[in-house]
Every structure is written in C-alpha cells, then in structure tokens.
Amino acid sequence: MIVLGLTGSIGMGKSTVAAMFADAGVPVFDADAEVHRLQGPGGALVPAIEAQFPGTTGPGGVDRGALGEAVVGNAEAFRRLEALVHPAVAQSRAAFLESHRAAPLVVLDIPLLFEAGGWQAVDRIAVVSAPADVQRARVLSRPGMTEARFEAILAKQLPDEEKRARADFIIDTGAPLEDTRVQVNRLIACLVTPRGG
Template sequence: MMKLGLTGSIGMGKSTVAAMFRDACVPVFDADAEVHKLQGPGGALLPAIEAAFPGTTGPAGIDRTALGAAVFGDDAALARLEAIVHPAVAAAREAFLAEHEDAPLIVLDIPLLFEKAGWRDVDRIVVVSAPPEVQRARVLARPGMTEARFEAILARQTPDAEKRARADHVVPTGGSIEATRAAVQALIACLASSQGR
C-alpha cells in the first residue's frame, strides 16, 4: 500500500481533488469529515468538548460559532480542543487503514499535514495549489468569511510556497476543473507505474 498525504492551504481546492481521487476508486480518509462526524449530532466527542468548553454543544452537535469564539486566538484553548479531537481522528484513521489494507493506493486527506507532523505517516505528499488571487477570491466568497479571519487562518498554516517545495507532487487548481481532473488522473497513473502495476 502506498499512503498518499493530500494537503493544501485554505481555498486551494483540496476537497475537490480528494473527490477526484474517490471518483477514480482510490480510498480517501477525510480528516475534516471525520471531525464533523465526531462533533455532529450524537457525536462521540460532544461530552468531552462540552465539559471543556461549556455552552458550545447542543442537539445539533457542536455550535461552530460558539466553539470558534472559545478557541479563536487562544493557543491554550485550541491545544485543549486538539487534545480531545486528534486522538479520536487518529483512531478512525487506523480503522480506515485496516479496512483498506489490500488497496495499492490510499489517500489521507489531512489539512494540517505539515503543521501537525502528519507528513511522517505517509509515503508521498501531494499539495493542492492555486495562485494567491484565486485562493483569496474563493475564501472570501465563503459565508461569514472576513479578511481578518482569512489572514488569521493563513497565519496558522504553512505557506503555500513551502508546502509546494516539500511536496512530492503538486496538483494545480487555478485552471479548469477538467485540467485539475487530468492532473489527478496523470498522478494516479504515475504512482501505479511506480508500483509496477
């Protein structure tokens, strides 16, 4: 099995690229989706998060606005939240790997691959990247996003240029969807040939 770490800064199109791998029948573990499940209605992490951050959960799961307000700009609070979330996501990832142990290629979609040292657990790294002006336009078009929030998020992420420099492969997403899909398909073919398939 080749473990491919997929990452990219906010607004770069990582989710779109992950879906393209899925469409090509490559198993994808989506760390963000797992977090949403763990924090959604009836999610396993709700009691621990409510205990640590009272008033941030309810019948619909996490109140993202309230939890965001509780941890935004507070490194200690964010570390407390991560100490609750990260072990649960790691356990889910291990279950995913066991379930797909016969797959020749799997993708681990990890937003903070470099920031949280997830790069150590993969065989190759794919970075999804678009020009800064495309990234900015995409992110600022999101509901509730502001320039200040965008800049704060960027400040916590490894710069795109550094990610690209550390990547084994870069998938450009600044052009058409078709061009991106072609790049993903070419990458899958390249990885398959490197495995002798």
C-alpha cells in the same frame, strides 16, 4: 499500499481534488469530515467537549460558533481541544487504513498535514495549489468570510511556497477542472503502476 497525504492551504481546491481521487475509485480519508462527524449529533467527542467547554454543545452536537468563541485567542484552551480531537481522528484514520489495507493507493486528506506533523505518517505528499489571486478570490467569495478572517487563517498555515517545496507532487487547480482531473488521473497511474512492469 501507498499512503498519499493530500494537503493544501485554504481555497486551493483540495476538497475538489479529493473528490476526484474518490471518483477514480481511490479510498479517501477526509480528516475535516471526520471531525464534523465526531462533533455532530451523537458524535463520540460531544460529551468530552461539553465537559471541557460547558455550553458549547446541544442536540445538534457541537455548536461550532460557541466552541470557536471558547478557544479563539486562548492557546491553552485550543491545546485542550486539540488533545481531545487529534487522538480521536487518529483512531478513525487507523481504522480507515486497516479497512482499506488491500488497496494499492489510499489518500489521507489532511488540511494541516505539515503543521500538525501528519506528513511523517504518509509515503508521498501531494500539495494542491493555485495562484494567490485565485485562492483569495475563492476564499473571499465564501459566505461570512472577511479579509481579516482570511489573513488569520493564512497566518496559521504553512505558506503555499513552503508546502510546494516539501511536496512530492503538486496538483495545480488554477487551470480548468478537466485539466486538474487529468493531473489527478496521471498521478494515480504513476503511483499504482507496478515498477518495471
């Protein structure tokens, strides 16, 4: 099995590319979706988060706005939150890999692959990238997004050019969707075709 780490900065189209891998039959582990599940109604992390950050959960699970208020700008609180979330996501990821161990290729969709050290646990890395003006337009069109919030998110992420430099593969999403799908399908063919066969 080849474990492909899929990453990219905000607004680069990573979720769209992950869906293309899934559409092609490649098992995809979505780290963000797993965090939402763990923090959603009845999620395994809800009691621990409430214990650490009282008043941040309710019947719908974690109130992301309230939790954000509790940790934003507070490095120590953010570390405490990560100490709860990261091991739970790692456990889910291990279970995913075990359940798909017969697959020739799996994708780990991890937004902060480089920033959180996850790149060490994958065989190859694909970075989803688009021109900076395309990225900015995509992100600023999101509901509730502001220039200041966008800049704050970018400041926490490794710059796109550094991600591209560290990648084994770059998937360009600045082109039409069908062009991106062709790139994804070529990459799958490249990774799952037996060597010398």
